[in-house]
Amino acid sequence: MNNTSKYGVLMMNLGTPDAPQTSDVRRYLREFLSDGRVVDLNPLLWKPILNLVILTIRPPKVAKVYQQVWMDEGSPLLVLSQRLKNSVKKALAEKVGHDVPVELAMTYGNPSVEKAANALREQGVTNILVMPMYPQFSATTTAAAYDRLMASLKRCPHWPALQLLHDYADHPLYIQGLANAVRKQWETQGEKRHLVLSYHGIPKRYVTNGDPYSRRCHTTSKLLAEALELNEDEWTHVYQSRFGREEWLKPYADQTLKTFPSKGIKRINVISPAFSIDCIETLEEITFELGDEFKHSGGEAFDYIPALNDSDDQVALYLDLIEQNTKQWTQG
Ligand SMILES: C=CC1=C(C)c2cc3[nH]c(cc4nc(cc5[nH]c(cc1n2)c(C)c5CCC(=O)O)C(CCC(=O)O)=C4C)c(C)c3C=C
Numbered sequence: 001m002n003n004t005s006k007y008g009v010l011m012m013n014l015g016t017p018d019a020p021q022t023s024d025v026r027r028y029l030r031e032f033l034s035d036g037r038v039v040d041l042n043p044l045l046w047k048p049i050l051n052l053v054i055l056t057i058r059p060p061k062v063a064k065v066y067q068q069v070w071m072d073e074g075s076p077l078l079v080l081s082q083r084l085k086n087s088v089k090k091a092l093a094e095k096v097g098h099d100v101p102v103e104l105a106m107t108y109g110n111p112s113v114e115k116a117a118n119a120l121r122e123q124g125v126t127n128i129l130v131m132p133m134y135p136q137f138s139a140t141t142t143a144a145a146y147d148r149l150m151a152s153l154k155r156c157p158h159w160p161a162l163q164l165l166h167d168y169a170d171h172p173l174y175i176q177g178l179a180n181a182v183r184k185q186w187e188t189q190g191e192k193r194h195l196v197l198s199y200h201g202i203p204k205r206y207v208t209n210g211d212p213y214s215r216r217c218h219t220t221s222k223l224l225a226e227a228l229e230l231n232e233d234e235w236t237h238v239y240q241s242r243f244g245r246e247e248w249l250k251p252y253a254d255q256t257l258k259t260f261p262s263k264g265i266k267r268i269n270v271i272s273p274a275f276s277i278d279c280i281e282t283l284e285e286i287t288f289e290l291g292d293e294f295k296h297s298g299g300e301a302f303d304y305i306p307a308l309n310d311s312d313d314q315v316a317l318y319l320d321l322i323e324q325n326t327k328q329w330t331q332g
Pocket residue numbers: 014015016017033038039058062075077134138140141200201202203213243274275278279280281
């Protein structure tokens with residue numbers, strides 16, 4: 001690194017409403033679901049459906065769900081992402097022996113990418129490592145984060161040097177962190193149970209058109225099963241969070257779990273490796289909706305294993321990702 005250049009880290013997550021009220025949820029969903037990366041339908045067709053149907057019916061329902069999981073400090077996705085950012089910043093400073101600027105931004109909503117990029121610039125940063133917080137690449141999430149950053153820099157005269165982290169679906173420290181979380185859960189509950197690996201879904205058509213997401217999810221599942229020395233019949237890979245009418249990635253979590261009790265699988269753990277941070281999808285949809293459905297179908301025990309959040313394992317993983325992806329700036 002020459003005398004005038006300095007690197008910083010921009011961690012990016014999806015985004016979440018500012019408050020668990022209908023109007024905030026509507027604003028958030030409008031921005032999120034207007035992104036052509038997320039919903040790729042022709043805008044002439046999609047905009048009327050979004051504005052007249054989805055943004056009328058969904059916000060009051062979803063606001064109630066946010067109210068159930070909301071923390072004192074705010075939305076779980078934001079609060080837990082901030083905690084990870086702070087822990088990474090502290091551990092990075094200890095490791096390299098000086099302060100390194102680390103900021104958090106959301107693709108949709110707050111904190112905005114503009115705010116985070118300005119904060120980095122004010123700290124003298126010329127080179128930015130962009131870290132979308134998604135273990136498995138998808139154009140719907142990772143590329144949407146890149147798009148958002150590029151849009152924010154559109155009129156920027158001080159264009160920074162950029163390094164874009166692609167994903168970390170097979171990173172040994174990520175797999176080790178997930179395996180440790182599963183072992184810890186088994187130890188706490190005093191039994192090893194069938195392990196369900198439930199990933200956020202995307203429309204099947206996106207994968208047919210080239211999105212590598214499901215391939216990357218299968219890579220994670222295979223490596224985690226190997227790390228835990230699980231036999232084929234001891235784990236199951238599924239997708240949750242369907243939206244709309246078209247076919248999404250299969251097998252669907254709800255339909256699959258309903259068949260488990262009749263096959264003798266009555267006690268399960270669910271881990272959701274596509275989420276680096278717990279959020280409405282894991283804290284409500286998996287923990288309550290999926291858990292209740294499983295129990296109504298005859299299941300006896302259902303426990304969700306939390307995301308890595310700001311655990312020591314996750315901090316160690318992010319430090320390694322930062323070291324590997326800033327070598328070109330820090331060495332030689
Ligand atoms: C409509 C299509 C959607 C696609 C495609 C999609 C992909 C996708 N999303 C995540 C991560 C998260 N999604 C979250 C919430 C959420 N997702 C959708 C829709 C799609 N997601 C909606 C409409 C919502 C909002 C909640 C709801 O109305 O049901 C969140 C949590 C946000 C929070 O505030 O807690 C995350 C995180 C991934 C990883 C992904 C594809 C790989």
